[in-house]
Amino acid sequence: MATIKKLDLDIGEELGSGGFSTVYNGLWKTPNKQVAVKKLNKVDFQEIKILQQLQHPNIVTLYGFVHEEMDLMMVLELCEVGSLRSYLETNKDKPLPPPLTYDWMLQAALPINYLRNNNIEHMDIKTDNYVINSNMVLKLTDFGLSQILENTRSYSSEAGSWRWMPPERLRDHKLSPKFDIYALALVFWCLLTCRPLPFSEYPSEYSVAEAVCIRKERPPLPSTCPEPVGDLIEACWHDDRSKRPDIKDVIITLVLHKFTFGCNIKPASSSPVLKTRMAQTNTGKCIDTATQTDGKYFVF
Numbered sequence: 001m002a003t004i005k006k007l008d009l010d011i012g013e014e015l016g017s018g019g020f021s022t023v024y025n026g027l028w029k030t031p032n033k034q035v036a037v038k039k040l041n042k043v044d045f046q047e048i049k050i051l052q053q054l055q056h057p058n059i060v061t062l063y064g065f066v067h068e069e070m071d072l073m074m075v076l077e078l079c080e081v082g083s084l085r086s087y088l089e090t091n092k093d094k095p096l097p098p099p100l101t102y103d104w105m106l107q108a109a110l111p112i113n114y115l116r117n118n119n120i121e122h123m124d125i126k127t128d129n130y131v132i133n134s135n136m137v138l139k140l141t142d143f144g145l146s147q148i149l150e151n152t153r154s155y156s157s158e159a160g161s162w163r164w165m166p167p168e169r170l171r172d173h174k175l176s177p178k179f180d181i182y183a184l185a186l187v188f189w190c191l192l193t194c195r196p197l198p199f200s201e202y203p204s205e206y207s208v209a210e211a212v213c214i215r216k217e218r219p220p221l222p223s224t225c226p227e228p229v230g231d232l233i234e235a236c237w238h239d240d241r242s243k244r245p246d247i248k249d250v251i252i253t254l255v256l257h258k259f260t261f262g263c264n265i266k267p268a269s270s271s272p273v274l275k276t277r278m279a280q281t282n283t284g285k286c287i288d289t290a291t292q293t294d295g296k297y298f299v300f
């Protein structure tokens, strides 16, 4: 990963901002590449340390960083369409076509499986933190709150949005490998209902936390939601985290659903490798997962 000079960047318009940074459109001059530049509000290398180790088609690539005087900037793969939240806000009244919904559900889940294999919990899964590139591929970003699970690094239980937090995180603040699964269920709900945020009818994040923890409320599933998908979402946002499925089971259910409903899997039936894995899946032996690149599924 490159150390980049500030002078080698032309910084353009703002793309978005969050609690910890502002993100800009930019040109990285030497390779003549359009990039996203994330200017961090404070000099903290934690996000860079985690992201530099990661390589996955559904995770934004970190090309390098600038560290000059008080400036710390991450130079990232540009996702031209912007965040999933803003995409759903713009297209609020136009439901996503089912093949795209299920493709994106899978593309939202696959990087979490990859993180799980690397013992990382993202800790801030939400529609703001998935970005979309010009090929309409969904990529996970914003590793500012991520945790390596076996480390004992304490985390700030206040950091992050309560709207996306599972009840146990709000109650006892203990780090759990099932945080991301709960938030992923809310992302699935947003994709199915074409809403940018869950619980938007609540007046404050506090009232969401109260509804989720005390009254065990969850967003209503649409009547059009196929039963296996509804069952999957309900399991993922279960109040008892031990009842939430592992990410591998989430992916297997989604892949099987896509097969069953014949959603846009072009080379699947002609892929002997995938066929073999799926056969193994049915016997409960498979622990491999599939990923999608340019409409093709690969098994790794």
Ligand SMILES: Nc1ncnc2c1ncn2[C@@H]1O[C@H](COP(=O)(O)OP(=O)(O)OP(=O)(O)O)[C@@H](O)[C@H]1O
Pocket: 015, 016, 017, 018, 019, 020, 021, 022, 023, 036, 038, 060, 076, 077, 078, 079, 080, 082, 083, 124, 128, 129, 131, 141, 142, 143, 144
């Ligand atoms: N690679 C990218 N391509 C295009 N837009 C991006 C990219 N990365 C981030 N953005 C935009 O900038 C916003 C903020 O980025 P990011 O989530 O990384 O910052 P943050 O300050 O850590 O946010 P948060 O408050 O969620 O922790 C995103 O929601 C998205 O709209």
Ligand SMILES: [Mg+2]
Pocket: 018, 128, 129, 142
């Ligand atoms: Mg963010």
